[in-house]
Amino acid sequence: MSATMQDSPRATLQTLPGDDVRQIMWRFAERYDIQMLLQSVREVARGPVARLVAEGGRNSHEWTEGKQALIKHFDEAGITTAAVGPEYGGIVSGPYNLLLSLISFELAWVDAGAATGSLAGFLAFAPINERGTPEQVAEYTQRTASDGKGGHLRGAFGLTEPLPYVGVETGTLAGKVRIVEWRDGQEPLLHVDKRGRFITNMDLANYVTVAVDSDDERIKGSCMIIVEETDPGTFDRGVPTKKLAHQLSSTRDPVISVKVPASRIIGGYTIENGVIVPNYSHGKIIEAVFKHTRVSVGLLTAAKLLSAIEPVIRYQRERFRGRPGIDPGTPRHDLGLQQREDVLHRLIDVWATGEAAASLGFAAARLFDVLDPLEKDKERALSEQGAKGGLSQVKALQGSEKRALEFLALRAQPESERDNARFQELESDTIVQYLITDAVGNVLCPACKLWNTGYGATMMREALSLMGGYGITEDCPGFLAQKWMDAQLEATYEGPEAVQRRQLSLSMTLDLFIEQYKQWILEMRRIAFERPGTGACSLASAMELWLYTLNHLRKSTDDFGKKLYNTPRQGVTFPLADALCWLLATRELISDVIELEIKGAENPALAEGLPGLVAFYTDLCHVQCARAAGEVGKVCAELVYGYNRHPSWDRDSCACYSAEELESLESIVPGITPVASGLVDVIGPDGAAPCKAGPCAHAEGLQTFQRLRAKLDGCLTGARLAKDRAAYALTEVMIPEVLDYPR
Amino acid sequence: MGFHIVVCAGIVPDPLQTLEPITGPQGPALKNEMMLPAVLDPWAKHALFEAAHLAAKTPDSKVWLVSMAPKTKLQQVMMSIAQKASFELVALDGPASGFTDSQAVAEALAAAINAISGLDRKRLLVFGGWESASRGAGATLQIVGERLGIVEQFQGVDELSVTASGSLRILERVEGGMHQISHCDGPPAVLGWATGSLPEPPNNPQVGMANMRTLMPALQKATAAGVAVDGKSFTSVEVPKQRRDTRIVKDASTDDIAREIMEWIKG
Numbered sequence A: 001m002s003a004t005m006q007d008s009p010r011a012t013l014q015t016l017p018g019d020d021v022r023q024i025m026w027r028f029a030e031r032y033d034i035q036m037l038l039q040s041v042r043e044v045a046r047g048p049v050a051r052l053v054a055e056g057g058r059n060s061h062e063w064t065e066g067k068q069a070l071i072k073h074f075d076e077a078g079i080t081t082a083a084v085g086p087e088y089g090g091i092v093s094g095p096y097n098l099l100l101s102l103i104s105f106e107l108a109w110v111d112a113g114a115a116t117g118s119l120a121g122f123l124a125f126a127p128i129n130e131r132g133t134p135e136q137v138a139e140y141t142q143r144t145a146s147d148g149k150g151g152h153l154r155g156a157f158g159l160t161e162p163l164p165y166v167g168v169e170t171g172t173l174a175g176k177v178r179i180v181e182w183r184d185g186q187e188p189l190l191h192v193d194k195r196g197r198f199i200t201n202m203d204l205a206n207y208v209t210v211a212v213d214s215d216d217e218r219i220k221g222s223c224m225i226i227v228e229e230t231d232p233g234t235f236d237r238g239v240p241t242k243k244l245a246h247q248l249s250s251t252r253d254p255v256i257s258v259k260v261p262a263s264r265i266i267g268g269y270t271i272e273n274g275v276i277v278p279n280y281s282h283g284k285i286i287e288a289v290f291k292h293t294r295v296s297v298g299l300l301t302a303a304k305l306l307s308a309i310e311p312v313i314r315y316q317r318e319r320f321r322g323r324p325g326i327d328p329g330t331p332r333h334d335l336g337l338q339q340r341e342d343v344l345h346r347l348i349d350v351w352a353t354g355e356a357a358a359s360l361g362f363a364a365a366r367l368f369d370v371l372d373p374l375e376k377d378k379e380r381a382l383s384e385q386g387a388k389g390g391l392s393q394v395k396a397l398q399g400s401e402k403r404a405l406e407f408l409a410l411r412a413q414p415e416s417e418r419d420n421a422r423f424q425e426l427e428s429d430t431i432v433q434y435l436i437t438d439a440v441g442n443v444l445c446p447a448c449k450l451w452n453t454g455y456g457a458t459m460m461r462e463a464l465s466l467m468g469g470y471g472i473t474e475d476c477p478g479f480l481a482q483k484w485m486d487a488q489l490e491a492t493y494e495g496p497e498a499v500q501r502r503q504l505s506l507s508m509t510l511d512l513f514i515e516q517y518k519q520w521i522l523e524m525r526r527i528a529f530e531r532p533g534t535g536a537c538s539l540a541s542a543m544e545l546w547l548y549t550l551n552h553l554r555k556s557t558d559d560f561g562k563k564l565y566n567t568p569r570q571g572v573t574f575p576l577a578d579a580l581c582w583l584l585a586t587r588e589l590i591s592d593v594i595e596l597e598i599k600g601a602e603n604p605a606l607a608e609g610l611p612g613l614v615a616f617y618t619d620l621c622h623v624q625c626a627r628a629a630g631e632v633g634k635v636c637a638e639l640v641y642g643y644n645r646h647p648s649w650d651r652d653s654c655a656c657y658s659a660e661e662l663e664s665l666e667s668i669v670p671g672i673t674p675v676a677s678g679l680v681d682v683i684g685p686d687g688a689a690p691c692k693a694g695p696c697a698h699a700e701g702l703q704t705f706q707r708l709r710a711k712l713d714g715c716l717t718g719a720r721l722a723k724d725r726a727a728y729a730l731t732e733v734m735i736p737e738v739l740d741y742p743r
Numbered sequence B: 001m002g003f004h005i006v007v008c009a010g011i012v013p014d015p016l017q018t019l020e021p022i023t024g025p026q027g028p029a030l031k032n033e034m035m036l037p038a039v040l041d042p043w044a045k046h047a048l049f050e051a052a053h054l055a056a057k058t059p060d061s062k063v064w065l066v067s068m069a070p071k072t073k074l075q076q077v078m079m080s081i082a083q084k085a086s087f088e089l090v091a092l093d094g095p096a097s098g099f100t101d102s103q104a105v106a107e108a109l110a111a112a113i114n115a116i117s118g119l120d121r122k123r124l125l126v127f128g129g130w131e132s133a134s135r136g137a138g139a140t141l142q143i144v145g146e147r148l149g150i151v152e153q154f155q156g157v158d159e160l161s162v163t164a165s166g167s168l169r170i171l172e173r174v175e176g177g178m179h180q181i182s183h184c185d186g187p188p189a190v191l192g193w194a195t196g197s198l199p200e201p202p203n204n205p206q207v208g209m210a211n212m213r214t215l216m217p218a219l220q221k222a223t224a225a226g227v228a229v230d231g232k233s234f235t236s237v238e239v240p241k242q243r244r245d246t247r248i249v250k251d252a253s254t255d256d257i258a259r260e261i262m263e264w265i266k267g
């Protein structure tokens, strides 16, 4: 292992990162088929989609001709069938999580509503794809590829219901299913009643995958069912939602009341004692679906943030041009607002957030591409062991957890010291590999959805505020104001922030995750040694502080003796979940920048600019590490200290000395009085408190926390110098003459 | 009998990019040229669409795209262009900059065309742009033709039609917005296209994937074209100046405005 020293003088960013840079960072440089498909997506996004936005196409809740016309473009560009494999005439054979994420990113660069339409189609199909019977998967894939009439079958996903039913809490369904006819030896005929709220794609959906509960004692529990527009009964698309975001997608409140054969129950069913028992409850299917789809949503907001960089730089530079006396060659002409440090620093914050969000999202997508086949292999392995689902599966998995932890422990040891035979055995154990990957997936997915969209929306506001009044107009290049509003929807649909925090507050405490997290801390320390400029050391220290805080909160109580880390105590669990997201996103950014440094050197097209690119991105990492460290330090300190009662001026709660006490101690420890007075509160002989803001709180037993926090603060050394360098790069980087959309 | 159409097309920086001439180690260059996104040279791109169109309506035809460019840059451009027309790529790894000499580039292109196996010279149409967006010399394609011994050459072409007898009817741009109509017995011929009349086809990933089969091998085996720039010196290099003369006039009638514009156009 060797440490690289910084070159001097440092190279700086020459051009904005182009496709070749992104392909390396997000790991699809070798996938020409994906690159090709993305070019065709880009043409649609920056052409017809951008033109429709510029023409005011978003200013209507109705499904207009202009919006409908986009669907044809999506079809022609291969977007509609992107998830259809080559065996059904599709173009790309996966990996689908990465592919769909990249498509969403590319569309959302211009308009996320356009992305939502296609994402909702994938979402509709996802329950079938994840848990459908082989026949259902084959039929609906085939019809998505071609509906036999020169078009494609389109779907909507129907979970959310009118108040007071399902929203964040997905348990309480008003949608119902009952049996209307069940002839001996024949398929039962079901009646499905579902009123939806905010259902995307309803204007064009040919089918809806709806979540319903049993309204019949001959059907057990809940399930998801496929209903089609041609099913007998009512398929009313409902009223359009008067939404203020993503207006290029269709959203309505449908009313569906149709008869369907029981074969439409997603995943099939068995009959036990005359009762239809669906193989999967709606909850199980939704869990499997949202595990994936939320990652692409997180990437919608990441795209927006990164898309804002170029228009903001251009605005800043051109701000004063054209005014008499501001001549080319003068700083006011050439740099404009970029003469001011604040606008540069703020834009760096936006950029760093966008990069970290994208890195986190694409890392999550790649992880699910590994996890999906593993999950199938795991199912196979379990059923071979006789564990066919339900409790027996849970038990079998619990049994494997120990082995998974053993594998992680072995992996952490040097090859020369560990039991390699055992390591290899566990490495090829499908269930073990599934468990460790799943443990990370269960954290990365909600983290990406939560942080990218929630904090992303905040930073999107920052981005458009850098454009002044222009930012909040429809004319703003890059549609920044629309993107700000859109980000808020991304933070809400497919489960708002609370849902993600809830999931994280459980998954981030599991041993299988924590053990991997500990290894990531060591990884960051190693990177800090090899590439100190990344700021990885501050990230490692922040990760350590977070872990200490989690452990501390899990065993601590508040002033009333109530447990702190506890599911209902969202005031504790949720902020800690938020803090973790900062760490994860920053870690992924560092990983992508290292990838760029290594693989970029193999690409001759990048040779000229690579040193500058890497130097800039290294500074951006450092900036982001410092921001993450600051956030984590703040959250952890508030949680660790905040649940101890603040002392008041009484002897019970305040760790004060009385003046007399000090006097008597003076005879034993001469000179204690002036020292103690500087450290603790001293109550006068008349019981008077010292004249100051309040009694001092004390931190019994928190010395480790204090030490870690102090260390973290020290690790911020150099972070602001990195920010200055990154800010300087913004004044030097070449940008195109104009934005490349609308085309 | 169909045509064998060879389209010669280089790549140039995306026209939206800021171009800044600098002096590099090998003479004049554009600042960050390798880092800037590139596109297929616009006039040659029209030639490619015309070629694909002609090939599609003439059975038994085939299109080759011969391109000299840094191959990693060419690969990025192909990700989009290969979706717009069916062709087989012949790639030469060399500079795409406008500062290379037309003669040297033409020699390399002609040699590459000569080396295409299965190319029938009797059916050969060499297409390209009548000039390039990088060099603008308007000479490359003519020299390619000369080197291949093709004397039927047409420049500034906007339309090509094939008559029932198989002869070619060609519209070339001449002064005053007019076209000169020429007839040519048939291939071989060289056509330097202006803009033609076809719109840019939308990307079609199916077409792209079909092209991909020959595209990536062609890029992989592309060898250095060895186009030297030595022996040449440039006295000055600059990008065209932008002019902005703003005059604020109140209450002018539309007729007055139109008249003034007409006078300005007439010079």
Ligand SMILES: Cc1cc2nc3c(=O)[nH]c(=O)nc-3n(C[C@H](O)[C@H](O)[C@H](O)COP(=O)(O)OP(=O)(O)OC[C@H]3O[C@@H](n4cnc5c(N)ncnc54)[C@H](O)[C@@H]3O)c2cc1C
Pocket: A120, A156, A157, A158, A159, A160, A166, A167, A168, A169, A197, A198, A199, A200, A201, A241, A243, A246, A251, A489, A492, A493, A494, A495, A496, A497, A498, A502, A570
């Ligand atoms: C444009 C648009 C398109 C949509 N598309 C679809 C679609 O295609 N299909 C579909 O099924 N749905 C769709 N939705 C619905 C969307 O998924 C829901 O709106 C979202 O999940 C939130 O549900 P809710 O609106 O009922 O919020 P609520 O359940 O009322 O939650 C409101 C807020 O209360 C708080 N909260 C609630 N519960 C908790 C808790 N347990 N812990 C802590 N805080 C809590 C949170 O702050 C939460 O954000 C769409 C929505 C919109 C706006």
